[in-house]
Amino acid sequence: MNTITTAVSSKRTTKSHIPIDLIAHILCRLPVKSVLRFLCVSKSWAELIKGLGFIKTHLKRSINSDRDCTIIIDQIASVPSLNFLSVFFRRDSENCLPKAMEIYPPLQGRPKRETTIVDYCNGLVCLHNNVKEIALWNPLIRKYKKLPSEPVQRPSGFEDSLWSTEYAFGHDPHNDDYKVVRIAQFCEGHRPLLIIGIEVKIYSLKLQAWKKVVEQGPNILPWISSSPAVSTNGAAHWLTIPDRSVPGQEILAFDFANNERFLFYKTPVQPIDTDDIQKTGLGVLGGCLCFVVNDCKNMCHEVWLMKEYGVENSWTKVYKIDLRANKISSNSNFEFLKPLKFSRDSKKVLLENSGNLFWYDLEKERSKRLKVQNLPVLFRPLTSTGSLLLLDDGDSVTDPKQNKIKKSR
Numbered sequence: 001m002n003t004i005t006t007a008v009s010s011k012r013t014t015k016s017h018i019p020i021d022l023i024a025h026i027l028c029r030l031p032v033k034s035v036l037r038f039l040c041v042s043k044s045w046a047e048l049i050k051g052l053g054f055i056k057t058h059l060k061r062s063i064n065s066d067r068d069c070t071i072i073i074d075q076i077a078s079v080p081s082l083n084f085l086s087v088f089f090r091r092d093s094e095n096c097l098p099k100a101m102e103i104y105p106p107l108q109g110r111p112k113r114e115t116t117i118v119d120y121c122n123g124l125v126c127l128h129n130n131v132k133e134i135a136l137w138n139p140l141i142r143k144y145k146k147l148p149s150e151p152v153q154r155p156s157g158f159e160d161s162l163w164s165t166e167y168a169f170g171h172d173p174h175n176d177d178y179k180v181v182r183i184a185q186f187c188e189g190h191r192p193l194l195i196i197g198i199e200v201k202i203y204s205l206k207l208q209a210w211k212k213v214v215e216q217g218p219n220i221l222p223w224i225s226s227s228p229a230v231s232t233n234g235a236a237h238w239l240t241i242p243d244r245s246v247p248g249q250e251i252l253a254f255d256f257a258n259n260e261r262f263l264f265y266k267t268p269v270q271p272i273d274t275d276d277i278q279k280t281g282l283g284v285l286g287g288c289l290c291f292v293v294n295d296c297k298n299m300c301h302e303v304w305l306m307k308e309y310g311v312e313n314s315w316t317k318v319y320k321i322d323l324r325a326n327k328i329s330s331n332s333n334f335e336f337l338k339p340l341k342f343s344r345d346s347k348k349v350l351l352e353n354s355g356n357l358f359w360y361d362l363e364k365e366r367s368k369r370l371k372v373q374n375l376p377v378l379f380r381p382l383t384s385t386g387s388l389l390l391l392d393d394g395d396s397v398t399d400p401k402q403n404k405i406k407k408s409r
Helices: 020-027 032-040 043-049 052-065 400-408
Strands: 070-075 084-088 101-103 115-121 124-129 134-138 143-146 162-172 177-188 191-204 209-212 230-232 235-239 250-255 262-266 278-285 288-295 300-306 315-322 338-342 348-353 356-361 366-370 379-384
Touching (some): 020 043, 020 052, 032 052, 043 052, 070 115, 115 162, 115 230, 134 177, 162 230, 162 235, 230 288, 278 338, 288 338
Antiparallel strands (some): 070 084, 070 379, 084 101, 191 209, 250 262, 278 288, 288 300, 300 315, 348 356
16 A cells, blocks of 8 residues: 555554544545545545555546446537536446536636536546637536647748638546547638648646647548547547448557557458448447447447557457347437446446436346436436546536535625
8 A cells, every 4th residue: 555655654543543544444435525534634534645656546436436427417408508427336336327417617607608518537527618718627626727738830841721620528548647639630711621631739747738649640630530539448449431442441550658659450340331320439338349230221229349559450349239139219310329347247238318317237228218307308328437637636626506606695
């Protein structure tokens, strides 16, 4: 336990003469909200809990035990909501979830300032809005860090060019750092489908600064899917869009750790056509990169896992669902069907489909709908692990409802 108590002398004890090592050993087994209550016990306890060693050990236990697992709900609506929703997973019953509760994210506060989720990792959620502000947010402890603004630099000689921007967020395990990558793809104004160059910049939470990545891959990337990036195993991933130059679909990966470079991986299967009869997507399931196929014509859904990351031969189909037999979808409009997480015994997988949550039993090949109060009609869900990241150096998220209550008093 020495790494946990780096910031606190191992000889120091509390008034009750409990060794600080023993206190750390006990506290790291508690849920996040329980740990937060002990911040006010004493200065030494607060120093321990805010220490990087304790935060890392607590996070590792949270991941291994699936503790503090929360579903964050990003609402999809014609009128953007200022709030997100959260649903806490009960350890004693995965089949009975509590009511979805409102949570207020950062980067809000002004009309028409719509905030969306880039990705999530180890309890941190990366957000950006339509005025190009970016923040890292820990929704469980209501802390965030707003990133400094960073201009996009057009290629020399193409100052009037247009660009599209893609973001990704993930963990660099080699440097134990959390990074945001921004990819700007430039195209000529009169030929918007012709990409003439790219700019890649990375923000490091550890260094708290942006830097431009020296291109070690292609100067021009293929068009990538409009779906959000998926981060796992120290890299961000997108699906490419097939065209004449790249007829097949591939996975474009950006490695956060190893020289910050682009890589390409083959998908386990190729789409049978390009007219939306078959829809594909990426996700993370059981800590592995997963490839999702939704076949609208045959009404089936299948998922492949890359069991050994970076090894294309390790793609393994883990399940296939006949949607008609399981009554998960009564029509062919199920492009939002996606896997979220395995159950704790790994015998079931949690699925989301057009605003509904289902448990699918992999052995019995049966599905059961989860009833959760207060869910919106349509939403984008993500599963978040409880962590204490940003506890010591993050700003507090202000709930406007609480401000109104204080002002009225």
